[in-house]
Amino acid sequence: MAAAQALRDEQWDLPPGDSSPAVELSIVMPCLNEAETLALCIRKAKAFLDEYNIAGEVIVADNGSTDGSQQIANALGARIVHVPARGYGAALIGGIEAAQGRYVAMGDADDSYDFGALMPFLDALRQGGDLVMGNRFQGGIAAGAMPPLHKYLGNPVLSFLGRAFFGTPIGDFHCGLRAFRRDSIRALGLTAPGMEFASEMVVKAAIAKLDIREVPTTLQPDGRSRPPHLRTWRDGWRHLRFLLIYAPRFLFLYPGLALALAGLVGVLGLIPGDIRIGEVELGVHTMIFAAMAVLIGSQLVGLSVLARRYGVIAGMWPESGLMRRIRNWFSVERACVAGGLMLVTGLGGAIAATLAWASAGFGDMNPAALMRVTIPSMLLCCLGVQTAVTAFFAGLLDQPRA
Structure with a gap:
């Protein structure tokens, strides 16, 4: 018994x-x-x-x-x-x-x-x-x-x-x-x-x-x-x-990466000049939409990082080793430096375009040629600000709690 x-x-x-x-x-x-x-x-x-x-x-x-x-x-x-x-x-x-x-x-x-x-x-x-x-x-x-x-x-x-x-x-x-x-x-x-x-x-x-x-x-x-x-x-x-x-990788990260990479290929490919694929000619108007894809994609990637971090803090899922390494490397300071470099580069492009316009007496110019400079410049400025702001928000999430 x-x-x-x-x-x-x-x-x-x-x-x-x-x-x-x-x-x-x-x-x-x-x-x-x-x-x-x-x-x-x-x-x-x-x-x-x-x-x-x-x-x-x-x-x-x-x-x-x-x-x-x-x-x-x-x-x-x-x-x-x-x-x-x-x-x-x-x-x-x-x-x-x-x-x-x-x-x-x-x-x-x-x-x-x-x-x-x-x-x-x-x-x-x-x-x-x-x-x-x-x-x-x-x-x-x-x-x-x-x-x-x-x-x-x-x-x-x-x-x-x-x-x-x-x-x-x-x-x-x-x-x-x-x-x-x-x-x-x-x-x-x-x-x-x-x-x-x-x-x-x-x-x-x-x-x-x-x-x-x-x-x-x-x-x-x-x-x-x-x-x-x-x-x-x-x-x-x-x-x-x-x-x-509960799946921010599939909701944000993977679509964001696909959009950003596709858009980046489009912007870089169109900087030298128009591209003809069969009967279709891609020009600066296509570059505008490609830049939009990069912006939307980068925003989704940033949201994925923030969502993953929030999920860890809220106890929704454990922190993966990869995310821990990224978080340790991707400090607010480093992100601000990277964002600042993109912003300065973009402003430099905008200034160069303005000077080119000034050299022509602020008169008529080739709009397509000008847009090949201004669109990437605008894109770099937006990405620079977005990177810094996302980093500061991530830093806010990481603040110690009582």
Whole structure:
């Protein structure tokens, strides 16, 4: 008996001699007026716990139901957690916070997910996983369970972007049935109140380099007679917005570098004279747009650096070794020197153009020839000021805090 007690204490991270009953798995269901299907979901979850002899609990995170959902949950022995803040994410955050289990499984209370098929999730957690995602595309999506727009466009595109942005091999980023170590997920500090909570969990888990795994699961048509809470375009945009906010390299850096390099090639290539490509002739008017591309691109690159630095300060992601080296080298002083050199060079070009105009008696000149000097001069002046201002803002972010 003593050996068994010690083994249990070690398994559940209990203090030696603590004989309080351990909860291995908490099954959390967000709920807002789910009276039609809630009872069936609770029964399936409880049957799963009984069938596999798992010490567990069923939690209904209620968002203010008025259709009798709370009474149904109470009658079936589920634990009700009242969450006044509205939203899918808010309800789940409240339910996870109140959970007593070492592991938590979450799923919608609309009978679209099979709470009796949680064993693969739990096995993966027992084997060391931190977050176990369901994959509906591998397990099977029943006819009518997912709108075609979600099935063939929304979910595949957002999942692809999630994999590309954050390097996680998850094939179904937005599956609502998933399980995780409670302490690992709570440490991420999840805050999204809406449907984007599903993305936030995976993104932050990937950034924190948690052990993320995936198992097949199924999706059935939900059993409710009313429309779902999900709003296709609104919630799809909120998911995309969240992914972009947490991926400043893809939002700012890569587009900025592409624009700046393309524009720089255009400006430098047109300084000697017009260029003909087939039947198309590129001249000083093209140079204006090329200079615009350089300005926009450099602004995006600067925003990328500032966004990355802010994210580190705010605890959104750890600082990479590359960014640390860049920050140590790219001081405010060095940036001001570089910006000052560009500004002086640009002003020098502007003065040279003015002197050339003066030598012609301030009369008519070849406008194309003049613009080949003034456009690069203007560009250097703008880049010089922009570099210095960006450096000072970065220095402001790095100021010590109490």
